[in-house]
Amino acid sequence: MIAHMQYLTDTDMGLDLGQVNRAVEAAFADHGKGLVQMPPKLYITLPEGDFRTMPAYLPSLSIAGVKIVNVHPNNPAKGLPTVMALTVILDIATGQPLAVINATRLTNMRTGAAGAIACKYLSPKKEVILGIIGTGRQAESQVKAIRQELKIKDIKIWSRDPQHVRQFADRFMEFPCHAMTIEKVCDCDVLVTTTPSRTPIIRNEWIHEGTHINAIGADAPGKEELAPALIRRARVFVDDPAQAIHSGEINVPVSQGLFSPSEIAGTLGEIVIGKKRRETSDEITIFDSTGLAIQDLAIAKIAMQHGTQVDLPFP
Amino acid sequence: MIAHMQYLTDTDMGLDLGQVNRAVEAAFADHGKGLVQMPPKLYITLPEGDFRTMPAYLPSLSIAGVKIVNVHPNNPAKGLPTVMALTVILDIATGQPLAVINATRLTNMRTGAAGAIACKYLSPKKEVILGIIGTGRQAESQVKAIRQELKIKDIKIWSRDPQHVRQFADRFMEFPCHAMTIEKVCDCDVLVTTTPSRTPIIRNEWIHEGTHINAIGADAPGKEELAPALIRRARVFVDDPAQAIHSGEINVPVSQGLFSPSEIAGTLGEIVIGKKRRETSDEITIFDSTGLAIQDLAIAKIAMQHGTQVDLPFP
Numbered sequence: 091m092i093a094h095m096q097y098l099t100d101t102d103m104g105l106d107l108g109q110v111n112r113a114v115e116a117a118f119a120d121h122g123k124g125l126v127q128m129p130p131k132l133y134i135t136l137p138e139g140d141f142r143t144m145p146a147y148l149p150s151l152s153i154a155g156v157k158i159v160n161v162h163p164n165n166p167a168k169g170l171p172t173v174m175a176l177t178v179i180l181d182i183a184t185g186q187p188l189a190v191i192n193a194t195r196l197t198n199m200r201t202g203a204a205g206a207i208a209c210k211y212l213s214p215k216k217e218v219i220l221g222i223i224g225t226g227r228q229a230e231s232q233v234k235a236i237r238q239e240l241k242i243k244d245i246k247i248w249s250r251d252p253q254h255v256r257q258f259a260d261r262f263m264e265f266p267c268h269a270m271t272i273e274k275v276c277d278c279d280v281l282v283t284t285t286p287s288r289t290p291i292i293r294n295e296w297i298h299e300g301t302h303i304n305a306i307g308a309d310a311p312g313k314e315e316l317a318p319a320l321i322r323r324a325r326v327f328v329d330d331p332a333q334a335i336h337s338g339e340i341n342v343p344v345s346q347g348l349f350s351p352s353e354i355a356g357t358l359g360e361i362v363i364g365k366k367r368r369e370t371s372d373e374i375t376i377f378d379s380t381g382l383a384i385q386d387l388a389i390a391k392i393a394m395q396h397g398t399q400v401d402l403p404f405p
Numbered sequence: 406m407i408a409h410m411q412y413l414t415d416t417d418m419g420l421d422l423g424q425v426n427r428a429v430e431a432a433f434a435d436h437g438k439g440l441v442q443m444p445p446k447l448y449i450t451l452p453e454g455d456f457r458t459m460p461a462y463l464p465s466l467s468i469a470g471v472k473i474v475n476v477h478p479n480n481p482a483k484g485l486p487t488v489m490a491l492t493v494i495l496d497i498a499t500g501q502p503l504a505v506i507n508a509t510r511l512t513n514m515r516t517g518a519a520g521a522i523a524c525k526y527l528s529p530k531k532e533v534i535l536g537i538i539g540t541g542r543q544a545e546s547q548v549k550a551i552r553q554e555l556k557i558k559d560i561k562i563w564s565r566d567p568q569h570v571r572q573f574a575d576r577f578m579e580f581p582c583h584a585m586t587i588e589k590v591c592d593c594d595v596l597v598t599t600t601p602s603r604t605p606i607i608r609n610e611w612i613h614e615g616t617h618i619n620a621i622g623a624d625a626p627g628k629e630e631l632a633p634a635l636i637r638r639a640r641v642f643v644d645d646p647a648q649a650i651h652s653g654e655i656n657v658p659v660s661q662g663l664f665s666p667s668e669i670a671g672t673l674g675e676i677v678i679g680k681k682r683r684e685t686s687d688e689i690t691i692f693d694s695t696g697l698a699i700q701d702l703a704i705a706k707i708a709m710q711h712g713t714q715v716d717l718p719f720p
Binding site for chain 2: 135137147154161178186190398402
């Protein structure tokens with residue numbers, strides 16, 4: 091048998107974002123039922139950043155593989171994205187590598203999809219004023235994915251750089267977009283935080299009852315965006331407890347003894363399968379997203395049918 | 406900046422095995438000095454096998470990356486190797502993927518190199534009778550690597566299938582090769598065991614004083630080749646304690662309480678830097694090999710200068 095392998099790039103072109111949301115939602119359902127294999131991601135520290143290695147196996151989709159993704163904040167000055175990713179897909183039956191996928195943009199999309207699924211289940215309103223903190227690529231992915239699940243009435247935006255706010259608003263001409271102070275952005279229905287902050291920038295008193303928050307930015311030890319008091323006041327759902335404790339929004343409060351892992355309200359997977367839910371319309375809910383390898387496999391499964399293919403000799 | 410990435414295959418062609426041994430030895434020296442980042446490999450179980458994900462960073466070589474390798478014992482019947490591997494190499498400065506390397510044969514070579522380095526330091530004789538248990542690809546790699554470090558006078562060979570012994574001997578016409586019972590093969594200076602056994606096949610009383618043993622076969626929980634009494638009688642060196650306890654030759658004795666992790670005599674890295682050594686010519690030494698990601702990076706560093714390159718668009 092002559093085997094071969096494919097390199098796939100531009101697989102995000104033409105992907106249907108509603109389909110991506112459904113695929114990621116199904117992966118979280120499997121996670122909630124305990125039907126996946128996925129050890130916590132491994133971190134390796136490099137001089138100017140890090141990279142994470144994320145293997146998993148999703149039996150229901152017959153897909154297994156590994157995503158390798160870096161975070162290098164100085165990259166934009168070098169003309170490269172901060173985050174770049176490859177996903178290697180293996181044949182379930184033989185373990186042979188089937189595909190190496192350029193997963194840089196897919197990573198943004200699958201993180202957006204997890205945020206959208208959290209909003210679908212945790213936002214008490216289906217028509218919302220959306221608050222956006224930070225205006226990078228992930229903020230854009232969140233809006234694109236969330237609009238598949240909720241009707242967005244208005245977008246309130248804050249960024250350290252006012253020009254970034256204008257550029258962001260220009261990408262979403264179909265919604266009324268408003269540049270505001272960070273405090274006023276927090277007066278919304280669904281708040282999405284996507285900054286690389288290492289000190290809390292969202293104060294407890296700025297958040298009103300009933301708000302749902304997607305806490306996306308914290309993805310490594312030491313990062314945090316929300317005041318510990320806000321975390322204590324809210325019901326906190328995570329994608330994966332081990333990863334959230336290590337590197338999610340709760341990692342700093344947990345390490346400082348301000349939040350206990352036993353206070354985690356549940357996982358997104360448990361929410362999707364109906365085991366956990368928002369209990370009252372006025373409680374504050376937080377989705378602490380760290381990013382799971384099963385999200386990468388779920389999007390890879392549909393992405394592999396798109397893009398440019400290069401045949402590679404193997405073994 | 407337009408980036409790109411390369412796929413590399415056949416990189417083992419023309420590799421100098423002495424150079425491979427030196428590169429792997431240097432990586433173990435860094436490991437012994439605590440200069441590498443390398444979390445224990447992650448295992449994912451598939452229906453007919455498994456795959457392991459092995460990230461690492463070797464600052465002295467300025468190389469970082471991840472090897473992904475499967476073990477599927479039913480593959481030969483499907484015309485595929487049992488073990489297949491890819492190594493992804495990342496740029497230290499930016500985290501960008503630089504190369505995807507077909508690492509199937511490199512994996513065999515780097516495992517052979519570790520065995521050869523163990524023999525170099527732990528065999529009390531420099532001219533040896535070599536005993537080979539099991540005649541698969543790894544047995545061949547061990548002989549090819551060991552002959553770079555020791556003078557081989559004779560090879561004694563045992564395999565379950567006598568025809569495999571003849572085929573193996575035909576590959577090493579330069580040495581006198583002898584098919585023997587497993588007990589008689591054990592009467593040698595350096596014994597190399599490379600079977601996938603899940604029950605001990607090497608009995609304590611067959612091994613005489615002063616023997617060095619490379620225990621290569623056990624690489625997953627439940628696998629073992631050596632009688633626990635032999636392990637207790639010998640001084641056991643490992644490549645990495647965490648991996649050896651989880652999946653190396655000592656994994657079953659440790660899980661059964663027959664061998665304590667505190668009884669490990671040291672690591673191969675500590676031997677290479679002179680911190681640990683064979684203490685008497687008549688003690689029995691065992692090198693328990695599980696395979697380290699730093700071996701894969703060390704061989705990748707030299708292999709990347711060989712083979713066939715395919716340019717791939719990225720990001």
